[in-house]
Amino acid sequence: MTDSGKNDPLPVKSQSRAEYEVRALIDLLADELGSEVDTETVNKNFRECRGKQGDEANDGRFDLGYSAAVPHPRAEYNSGLKKLRKKLEAKGYKVTDYREGDWRHILLYAKGGDANYFVSVGASKPPYDEMTVYVTTPCFLPPGVDQEQVSAPQPRPQRDTAPAVPAAPAVTAAPPAAPVRTPAVPAPARQPDSGQHPTLVRHFG
Numbered sequence: 001m002t003d004s005g006k007n008d009p010l011p012v013k014s015q016s017r018a019e020y021e022v023r024a025l026i027d028l029l030a031d032e033l034g035s036e037v038d039t040e041t042v043n044k045n046f047r048e049c050r051g052k053q054g055d056e057a058n059d060g061r062f063d064l065g066y067s068a069a070v071p072h073p074r075a076e077y078n079s080g081l082k083k084l085r086k087k088l089e090a091k092g093y094k095v096t097d098y099r100e101g102d103w104r105h106i107l108l109y110a111k112g113g114d115a116n117y118f119v120s121v122g123a124s125k126p127p128y129d130e131m132t133v134y135v136t137t138p139c140f141l142p143p144g145v146d147q148e149q150v151s152a153p154q155p156r157p158q159r160d161t162a163p164a165v166p167a168a169p170a171v172t173a174a175p176p177a178a179p180v181r182t183p184a185v186p187a188p189a190r191q192p193d194s195g196q197h198p199t200l201v202r203h204f205g
Helices: 015-032 074-090
Strands: 038-048 062-071 093-099 107-112 117-123 130-136
Touching: 015 038, 015 062, 015 074, 015 117, 015 130, 038 130, 074 093, 074 107, 074 117, 074 130
Parallel strands: none
Antiparallel strands: 038 062, 062 130, 093 107, 107 117, 117 130
């Protein structure tokens, strides 16, 4: 297994700068809808970056997830979505998924721009008179920090051969039975000839 891009140079940006840029993008989209961000709905989360294989580094690399709701009448969701798509494409974003229709199921995914952010837009929770905008940043390295070189995880050990299947216990043939000897029957003893022979009596009628 190779590093395969694990140690490509990361873009450098501070957390405060990343948050500023993301909020500026959401404010721009809100303005496109003729609205403003509902500040009570803002939710931001800085996270430690991890690689696809779960590899970690200790150099402070991070990404940011930031969401906010923008008031907008549900009856105008589809027209608002068209405006946002046009605005994002003009700023260099590529729309990867887009769905109009039922006000509960609208959807817009886009990625790109100068900083390669991911943007998603959908309907907010009831009463559905707001659109939720969510932005995720790529992994950034804080300024003034040397990027740590991350090693590829060790491959799992592979078996050279298939696991041996225990053989069935051998069946030992029973030894052949000893032949049964039938005791010899002695021949009747021959009587000595007495010289007397039975007389044949013939009867005449």
